[in-house]
Amino acid sequence: MSQKQLIETAYAMVADDKGLLAMDESMPTCHKRFAKLGIPQTEEYRRAYRELIVTTPGLNESISGAILFDETIRQKTEDGTPFVQVLQEVGIIPGIKVDKSTKPLANHPGEKITEGLDGLRERLEEYVQLGARFAKWRAVITIGDGIPNQGCLDANAHLLARYAALCQEAGLVPIVEPEVLMDGAHSLQRCYDVTEQTLRMVFAQLAAQRVLLEGMILKPNMVVPGLECPKQNSVDDVADATVTCFRRTVPAAVPGVAFLSGGQSSELASERLNAMNVKYKSRVPWAMAYSFARAIQQPGMSIWAGDPANVEAAQKSIAHRAKCNRDARRGEYSA
Numbered sequence: 544m545s546q547k548q549l550i551e552t553a554y555a556m557v558a559d560d561k562g563l564l565a566m567d568e569s570m571p572t573c574h575k576r577f578a579k580l581g582i583p584q585t586e587e588y589r590r591a592y593r594e595l596i597v598t599t600p601g602l603n604e605s606i607s608g609a610i611l612f613d614e615t616i617r618q619k620t621e622d623g624t625p626f627v628q629v630l631q632e633v634g635i636i637p638g639i640k641v642d643k644s645t646k647p648l649a650n651h652p653g654e655k656i657t658e659g660l661d662g663l664r665e666r667l668e669e670y671v672q673l674g675a676r677f678a679k680w681r682a683v684i685t686i687g688d689g690i691p692n693q694g695c696l697d698a699n700a701h702l703l704a705r706y707a708a709l710c711q712e713a714g715l716v717p718i719v720e721p722e723v724l725m726d727g728a729h730s731l732q733r734c735y736d737v738t739e740q741t742l743r744m745v746f747a748q749l750a751a752q753r754v755l756l757e758g759m760i761l762k763p764n765m766v767v768p769g770l771e772c773p774k775q776n777s778v779d780d781v782a783d784a785t786v787t788c789f790r791r792t793v794p795a796a797v798p799g800v801a802f803l804s805g806g807q808s809s810e811l812a813s814e815r816l817n818a819m820n821v822k823y824k825s826r827v828p829w830a831m832a833y834s835f836a837r838a839i840q841q842p843g844m845s846i847w848a849g850d851p852a853n854v855e856a857a858q859k860s861i862a863h864r865a866k867c868n869r870d871a872r873r874g875e876y877s878a
């Protein structure tokens with residue numbers, strides 16, 4: 544796979560003011576969300592829900608690529624069409640989550656490390672055969688008393704870079720996702736400091752592992768106050784802090800910054816993305832896009848609630864939230 548193809552894929556992932564749809568929830572995460580809505584936690588319900596998403600009419604108007612889970616990339620619609628083919632036929636690029644989720648990091652109480660590097664080269668080969676053109680690996684950084692520690696940041700950044708290098712070797716564009724969690728009572732400034740430190744480590748490691756910056760996408764958190772912080776800053780404050788942080792740390796060669804939603808409401812995630820693009824689009828070198836799971840899917844999943852009679856209404860909601868975020872990239876979102 545040539546560098547040129549990697550670069551073309553990376554740019555296509557953030558082209559035309561579109562963004563990515565994350566639908567790569569691991570089984571435990573998917574089951575947790577199903578359980579809250581009383582949806583049976585079985586393979587058939589997971590398949591039916593993912594079929595609902597990939598067959599959403601008009602999804603391709605706002606979504607450039609979809610991140611699938613290992614189970615999902617192998618699944619088919621009820622009439623036997625592979626999900627990958629359904630996506631390809633409407634011009635949505637299929638991608639795959641390749642990390643194996645997080646575990647506690649030894650000697651670092653409260654901190655996490657992402658697993659999945661062993662055997663990754665071979666797994667990537669299979670995903671390429673299955674039609675994936677990009678991949679995702681999520682590292683999790685927790686803010687708390689005395690954390691994150693340097694050891695946690697080092698280890699997670701190193702793994703992200705090793706993963707990214709293997710992806711590019713296999714011809715897959717790596718989505719590099721260091722997520723600083725929103726959980727906690729910390730301030731916007733503390734999230735800023737931790738995110739800045741994290742990104743500096745990540746880009747140092749990406750350079751050390753010779754990752755082609757033009758052939759990757761960064762998927763970060765926005766810089767936001769903790770969910771339990773008494774001071775919830777304005778949308779403009781979040782846009783200012785987020786763009787300041789990324790301008791100071793993300794090289795201009797990276798084609799796109801595709802934010803995760805991280806537990807923000809659908810509306811707030813769109814409003815904040817909109818504010819960033821209104822104020823700063825012409826002053827940043829990379830696309831400011833989206834790679835949301837909850838902020839696009841959650842209202843639709845609640846409407847569906849496992850009932851086939853609700854499929855159409857749920858699809859309308861998913862298409863609507865996706866379009867809201869395309870509008871936000873254009874600075875044209877209104878709630």
Ligand code: 13P
Nearest residue numbers: 565803804805835836837
């Ligand atoms: P959220 O948008 O729900 O945070 O999910 C994005 C994602 O893919 C997390 O890895």
